[in-house]
Amino acid sequence: MKPGSIHPISSLIREANRIFFDMGFTLVDGPLIESEWYNFDALNVPKDHPARDMQDTFFIKDEPGMVLRTHTSPVQIRYMESQMKKGILPPYRVIVPGKVFRNEATDMTHEAEFFQIEGLAVGEDISLANLKGTVEKFFTELFSDKGKSSAEMDRELGVLTRFRPSFFPFTEPSVEVDMQLNGADAPEKLRGKWVEMMGAGMVHPSVLKNAGVDPEKYRGFAFGIGLDRLALLRWGIDDVRLMHSADLRFINQF
Amino acid sequence: MRISRNWLKKEFFASIKDEDFPSAESLSVSLTFYAFEIDSVEGDILDVKVTPNRGHDCLSHRGIAREVSAIDEIPLQSDPFRESISLEPKTDALKITVENSQLCPRFAAAYITGVKVGASPEWLRTALESIGQKSINNVVDATNYVMFNIGQPLHAFDASKLKMKNEKWKIVVRNAKAKEKMIGLDDKEYMLSEFILVITDGNTGEAVSIAGIKGGKPTGIDEATTAIVLEAANWDGVTIRRASQALKLHTDASDRFQQVISPELASYGLKAAVDLIVQVAGGEVAGFVDEYPVPQERKIVSVSLKKINSVLGTNLTKSDIADTFKRLDLPYQCNEMTSHCMFTVTVPFKRLDLVIPEDLIEEVARIVGYDKIPATELPAFPNRPGINANFYAAEQKRQELVTKGYSEVFTSVFAEKGERMVANKVDGVRPYLRANLTDGLESALEKNTRNKDLLQLYKVKLFEIGTVWKDGKEMTMLGSADEGGIQEAPLEIQEATPLGYEDLPISKTERYQPFSRYPFIVRDIAMWIPAETKQEDVLEVIRKAAGELLTRSEKFDEFKKGEKTSLAFRLVFQSFEKTLTDEEANAVMEKVYAAVKEKGWEVR
Numbered sequence: 001m002k003p004g005s006i007h008p009i010s011s012l013i014r015e016a017n018r019i020f021f022d023m024g025f026t027l028v029d030g031p032l033i034e035s036e037w038y039n040f041d042a043l044n045v046p047k048d049h050p051a052r053d054m055q056d057t058f059f060i061k062d063e064p065g066m067v068l069r070t071h072t073s074p075v076q077i078r079y080m081e082s083q084m085k086k087g088i089l090p091p092y093r094v095i096v097p098g099k100v101f102r103n104e105a106t107d108m109t110h111e112a113e114f115f116q117i118e119g120l121a122v123g124e125d126i127s128l129a130n131l132k133g134t135v136e137k138f139f140t141e142l143f144s145d146k147g148k149s150s151a152e153m154d155r156e157l158g159v160l161t162r163f164r165p166s167f168f169p170f171t172e173p174s175v176e177v178d179m180q181l182n183g184a185d186a187p188e189k190l191r192g193k194w195v196e197m198m199g200a201g202m203v204h205p206s207v208l209k210n211a212g213v214d215p216e217k218y219r220g221f222a223f224g225i226g227l228d229r230l231a232l233l234r235w236g237i238d239d240v241r242l243m244h245s246a247d248l249r250f251i252n253q254f
Numbered sequence: 255m256r257i258s259r260n261w262l263k264k265e266f267f268a269s270i271k272d273e274d275f276p277s278a279e280s281l282s283v284s285l286t287f288y289a290f291e292i293d294s295v296e297g298d299i300l301d302v303k304v305t306p307n308r309g310h311d312c313l314s315h316r317g318i319a320r321e322v323s324a325i326d327e328i329p330l331q332s333d334p335f336r337e338s339i340s341l342e343p344k345t346d347a348l349k350i351t352v353e354n355s356q357l358c359p360r361f362a363a364a365y366i367t368g369v370k371v372g373a374s375p376e377w378l379r380t381a382l383e384s385i386g387q388k389s390i391n392n393v394v395d396a397t398n399y400v401m402f403n404i405g406q407p408l409h410a411f412d413a414s415k416l417k418m419k420n421e422k423w424k425i426v427v428r429n430a431k432a433k434e435k436m437i438g439l440d441d442k443e444y445m446l447s448e449f450i451l452v453i454t455d456g457n458t459g460e461a462v463s464i465a466g467i468k469g470g471k472p473t474g475i476d477e478a479t480t481a482i483v484l485e486a487a488n489w490d491g492v493t494i495r496r497a498s499q500a501l502k503l504h505t506d507a508s509d510r511f512q513q514v515i516s517p518e519l520a521s522y523g524l525k526a527a528v529d530l531i532v533q534v535a536g537g538e539v540a541g542f543v544d545e546y547p548v549p550q551e552r553k554i555v556s557v558s559l560k561k562i563n564s565v566l567g568t569n570l571t572k573s574d575i576a577d578t579f580k581r582l583d584l585p586y587q588c589n590e591m592t593s594h595c596m597f598t599v600t601v602p603f604k605r606l607d608l609v610i611p612e613d614l615i616e617e618v619a620r621i622v623g624y625d626k627i628p629a630t631e632l633p634a635f636p637n638r639p640g641i642n643a644n645f646y647a648a649e650q651k652r653q654e655l656v657t658k659g660y661s662e663v664f665t666s667v668f669a670e671k672g673e674r675m676v677a678n679k680v681d682g683v684r685p686y687l688r689a690n691l692t693d694g695l696e697s698a699l700e701k702n703t704r705n706k707d708l709l710q711l712y713k714v715k716l717f718e719i720g721t722v723w724k725d726g727k728e729m730t731m732l733g734s735a736d737e738g739g740i741q742e743a744p745l746e747i748q749e750a751t752p753l754g755y756e757d758l759p760i761s762k763t764e765r766y767q768p769f770s771r772y773p774f775i776v777r778d779i780a781m782w783i784p785a786e787t788k789q790e791d792v793l794e795v796i797r798k799a800a801g802e803l804l805t806r807s808e809k810f811d812e813f814k815k816g817e818k819t820s821l822a823f824r825l826v827f828q829s830f831e832k833t834l835t836d837e838e839a840n841a842v843m844e845k846v847y848a849a850v851k852e853k854g855w856e857v858r
Contacts, residue, residue, distance in 0.1 A: 004661035004715060006652050011761040014649065021755065024635025027642045031728050032667075032721050033674070033687075048492040050306045050513055061677040061685075068676065093635055099667070099721070103680050112681075113667060121632060128619065129567025129630040136629045163624035164287055165616075167305030173616035175624060176291075187765070202565060205612060219565065235766040246663035246698035246716070248709050249769045254761040 008231050008254045009115050009243060013097040016117055019141045023134065025093040025119065030075035032099060036065045038074035042210040043170040051169045056103040058112075068101035071224055072118035073170060076203075080122065080211035090218045091123035097227065108239045115227035115243075120203070122213065122220030128163075128173065128202055131221035135200070136161050139179050143186065143234070158182040162194065171201025171222060189236055198225040256385040257318050259298040265403060266319035266330050276326055285318070288325040288620050299384060309513025311604040314405035324581040324621055333583075334404055335604070339521045345541025348483065349456070352427045352545055357451055358465070360488040360517035360546040361427060362524050365413065367481045369393060369537035378534060393475050393482060396530040398506075405515060405604075406486055406523025407507035409463055410531075413481035415473040417457035423483065424456025427465065436461040437471040438503075444468070450497040451489065466494045466511040467503055484531070486524035488517035517550050518603040550603055557611035559595040565615050567630050570622060578621040584608075644730060646755065647747045648719045651732055653758050660715040660734060665694030667721060674723050689724045691733030691742045699735040707776045707826050710808050713737055719745060774805060774828035775839040780858040781850055782818045792821060792855070799849035800842050803827045803834065820858065 006014075017027050030038075036047075045051050058068040075096040083092060096118040104110055121130065140159040160182070163175040178194045181187070200223035205215035228240050235254075242250045259278045267275055276284065282292045282300055290312070293301040304312045311317045316334065323330040345365050352358045371391050373379070378399060379389040385402060389395050397408040416423050430446035437443050444464060446452065451465035455473070462473045466489035475482065491514035498508040521544065528539055563570055572588065572595055579586040585600045601608045608614065619627065652662060668679070670693075672686035679685045688694065695716055702714045717734040733742035783792060793807060800807075804825055811822035825846070827839050847857055 001659050002711075004656045004659050004717075006656055006761070007662040007664055008761060008763075009664070010652060010662055014758060015760045017645070017755065018757075018760075021639050023632060024637075024639055026639040027645050029642060029644055033723070033728055048495055050309065050491075050495065053306075056680075058676040059678055061675045063674070091635065093632075093639070103676075103678060105680055112679075125564065126632075127565060127567030127630065129628045130632050132567075132627055132629040133631040137631060161629070163627065164291070165289060165620040165624070166291075167307045169306075172610070172612040173619050202612065202615075205610060235763060237766045238768055244664050244666050246665050246694070246701070246718075247705075248661055248663075248702045248711070248714065248716075249705060250766075251661050251663060252709060253766055254763050 005248075005252050005254045007243075007251060008235060008237075009227055011254060012227055012231055012234070013115075013117065015142060016095065016097065016138070019138055020093075020095045020119065023093070023137065025095045025121075028075060028079050028094045028096055029098055030069075030072070030078050030096065032069055032101075033060060033063075033066055034069040034074050036067055038077050039067050039069050039071075042077045042207070043073055044204050044206045044210075045169045049169075051167075058101050058103045070102060071100050072096040072098050072116045073222070073224065075118060076120045076170075076207070076222060077211045079120070080208070080213050084212040090213060090220075091121070092220070093121045095119050106241060108241065111228065111240050111244065113244065114240070117225050117227055119223045119225075120220060121222075122203065122208070122218055124218055126202075126220045128175075128221065131175075131200055131202075131223065132161060132163065134221075135177055135179075135198070135223060139181075139197070143181055158186075161197075163200075166199060166201075168199055168201060170204050170207050171199075172204045174199070174201035176200075177223070187234070187236065190233060195233060197230070198223050200224070255302050255304055255313050255318075257300045257302050257315060258381065258384045259300070261315050261381055261384070261403075262319050262322065265315060266323075266332060267328060269331055270328065275328075276322070281322060284325045285321065287625075288623065289321045306513065307607045309510070310515055310606040311405065313510050313513065314401075314403060316404045317604075320583065324583070327581060330583070334522055334526060335602070339525050341521055341524065341542035341544050343539075343541045345543060347422060347540065348543045349422055349424050350427075350543050350545040351425070351456060353429070354427075355545075355547050357490040357493050358427050358487060359490075359548065359550075360520045360544070361425075362486045362520045362542065362544040362546065363425070364484045364524055364528050364542050365481070365540040366484060366528060366531060366537050367413075367540050369480060369482060369531060369535040371475060371477050371479045371535060375534055391475065391477070392535040393479070393531055396534055397484070397527050400523055400527040400530060401506060401510070404519070404522060404526060405510060406519045406526075407466065407510055408523055408527050409469045409485045409507075410475050411462060411469070411473045411483040411485070412475050412479040413483050414479070416455050416462070416483065419457040425483075426454045426456040427451060427487075428454060430461065430464075434461060436464060438464070438468040439471055439474050440468065441471060444501055444503070447500060449493065450500070451493055453485070453487075464497065464501070464503075465489055467498055467501070467505055467508045480537075482531075484524065484527060486520040486527065488515065488520050514606060516603045516606060517546065520546075552603070553601040553609070554598060555601060555608055555611060555614055556596055556598045557614045559597070561611060562615050562618055565612070566619055566627055568622075568627060570618070570626075574622055575618055578618045581621055582617060584614075584617070641751055641753070641755065643747045643751055644745070646752055647745055648730070648732075649755065649758060651717075651719060651745065653756075655717045655734065658715070659713075660717045660736070663695070663698050663716050663718050664720065665691070665698055665718060669693060672723060673726070687723045689722055691718050691720055691722060691731050692740050694718065695733050695735040695740050695742075699740065705774075707824060708774050708806060708828070710806055770805070770828045770830045772829055772831075772833050774826050775834050775836065777825045777827065777839060777843050778810075778822060779825060779843070779846060779850070780811070780820060780822035782820055782856040782858060785814065785817050785819050787819075787855075789821060792850075793823070795849050795853055796823060796825070796846055799846045800825065800827075801845075803829055803838070803842055 060066040160180040166176040203220040208215040291303040374395040452461040453463040495512035668684040669688040672689045715736040805828040806826035
């Protein structure tokens with residue numbers, strides 16, 4: 001019998017989990033309906049602050065203080081908080097793949113519901129250089145041909161990343177991460193071009209504090225990648241709305 | 255914010271030769287990698303996306319000039335903030351009362367007489383128009399120019415339209431009364447609420463301005479104005495933000511106040527605007543008033559060289575750090591007696607964003623350049639990562655179902671009905687959160703069944719693992735759909751946590767192939783061929799004859815009779831450009847029949 005296909009997003013999550021698992025990251029999850037505390041306040045986005053405008057939020061009717069989560073970051077707080085309650089101190093390394101929501105009109109590049117993968121590493125000696133090393137390793141593994149030796153891979157796929165200054169209330173410093181693929185194994189449309197991949201940075205001390213982790217002793221990095229966008233780049237998909245189309249003309253290509 | 259290169263150069267780098275000053279394109283690159291994203295560059299105008307943490311100081315040409323100076327190492331030639339400002343002489347003609355100084359930390363004003371309102375001089379009009387502003391008159395343009403130049407919003411009242419009592423004007427800042435009304439300079443009537451602040455004429459009790467947002471029409475400047483009261487105040491950001499949202503009124507002034515600006519800025523703004531008004535509209539200053547009960551405190555932030563390097567993962571030296579602070583004009587002291595080499599920065603009043611050591615680390619990182627941060631792999635993790643039971647269960651089910659020919663879909667969580675709903679969906683449709691997967695799967699099954707021939711599937715089989723909101727709970731369901739019907743049940747989680755994830759296959763697809771969104775037409779063809787003729791050769795002949803409209807071709811029947819074989823193929827035709835007609839499909843079929851006959855095969 002002809003097998004079916006898993007959704008390309010599921011394939012990406014499966015692959016990302018494998019890569020990050022080998023770097024010591026545990027996959028964790030959290031609820032889609034979230035409190036404003038976890039989605040905003042605990043992440044250093046105070047009420048009535050212009051930073052809240054950065055994300056158009058769906059509010060739940062007749063449930064004051066509840067929203068559809070606008071990012072996977074609330075799970076950072078939930079995870080650290082639950083570890084601290086169990087008496088388990090850092091180091092922590094987690095990834096959080098999952099659905100997130102933005103209240104905006106949909107078009108070829110915007111969807112109101114989409115997928116992100118969050119990464120968080122907390123310890124006594126985590127640095128911004130570790131963030132760079134981690135995302136470079138992730139992209140190299142993700143875009144390289146698994147059948148090749150590492151020497152062949154180096155020759156045929158070069159992954160470069162660069163940081164640009166940015167702002168997120170939950171990280172300080174904050175950066176945007178761009179990626180460039182080079183070499184024979186790089187998809188032609190992407191070869192040699194810088195593409196914006198994610199927002200990231202060093203976890204803001206207030207975020208650690210709000211989760212009960214001592215910011216004097218520990219620090220960490222965090223990043224969030226849009227998986228739909230990653231899928232678009234990876235496979236040259238031209239319309240993000242295909243992701244939720246449930247159309248096998250799309251799904252069965254994967 | 256729109257920033258003009260010529261404006262920057264004229265105001266802050268005047269003695270540099272034009273050819274020595276970076277082009278707009280080059281400024282765009284510098285700002286992108288060391289400060290802010292640039293939305294667009296058109297001619298000499300850059301649209302700079304100032305981040306919310308820098309709304310305090312960078313929603314102005316001066317703020318951007320400061321950045322350019324630090325990044326490109328071009329000294330700022332004139333900086334309005336270098337001099338200290340005194341608002342002298344004072345006047346008794348104006349009495350200011352602020353009811354709640356928490357919400358209005360400073361209210362400064364000037365009384366100017368003998369102005370002549372008219373058109374702005376060419377340079378002023380051009381400057382404002384270059385950044386997309388409309389020129390109104392010389393007085394209003396002067397206040398706007400100062401706002402876009404150094405960041406302090408101002409407002410000018412026609413003094414003759416305020417009521418004088420005992421030779422005094424009285425200005426009272428208070429909360430609006432419920433349903434209090436004011437007609438704005440935009441001719442719209444605004445209905446106010448109690449949390450909104452207003453500036454009022456204390457002698458009449460009337461609101462003359464919605465604080466920090468919009469001036470009132472009745473006291474506005476017109477051609478007959480000769481005396482003005484010029485206001486430069488400071489407002490609580492949250493109050494302005496809430497008022498601006500409630501009134502659906504966003505102005506250049508409210509944009510700045512809601513980001514919170516320094517109260518120190520008010521005197522610089524007022525002085526600069528007074529000078530410019532006198533320059534372009536004549537008149538003279540009769541005096542100033544300044545209600546500023548609690549001056550802004552000077553903040554000190556310290557960070558050690560060791561901490562900077564350990565957070566960034568770098569080996570920067572003491573002089574690298576000193577250089578950054580010098581370039582950014584952040585006054586610092588370096589205490590070398592301590593073992594860590596501690597840098598203590600006295601934060602300039604405008605930089606309200608610099609509060610904790612990490613804020614200084616970010617300044618160092620971006621000015622030194624993020625390209626100087628090495629890529630260092632994480633050290634090995636001391637523990638084995640955990641296994642997520644939900645994800646494990648979902649992965650097992652995915653594999654099981656894919657093996658059985660089911661394909662995975664995601665349908666929307668938004669639905670026509672459900673237990674819970676969102677309150678503010680922009681498009682207004684399907685505001686409920688689904689209570690089942692079945693409805694979504696049902697329509698997906700129907701839609702895909704119509705494409706069965708195109709998909710080359712005899713049976714469409716789908717599954718979804720997704721969240722539903724049911725019985726007051728959020729839960730993960732597994733649903734499947736096929737010709738036998740649709741089923742769904744909560745995703746079962748194993749009791750015992752497995753030791754590791756299985757090595758399940760990932761997609762090997764390299765590129766996605768776009769498909770036509772137009773309807774397709776199906777035609778079958780059956781024929782007798784000699785037993786020794788290969789089926790692939792037959793298909794090749796059909797494909798060649800049919801051309802590019804043939805999207806799918808598949809054998810669906812075969813049987814032998816003596817020396818001959820009967821083959822039947824299903825052909826699917828589809829265009830990327832339009833809906834095919836029957837005639838067009840028939841025409842292609844005629845070509846196929848002809849090609850088959852030419853080979854001597856007998857069409858049945």
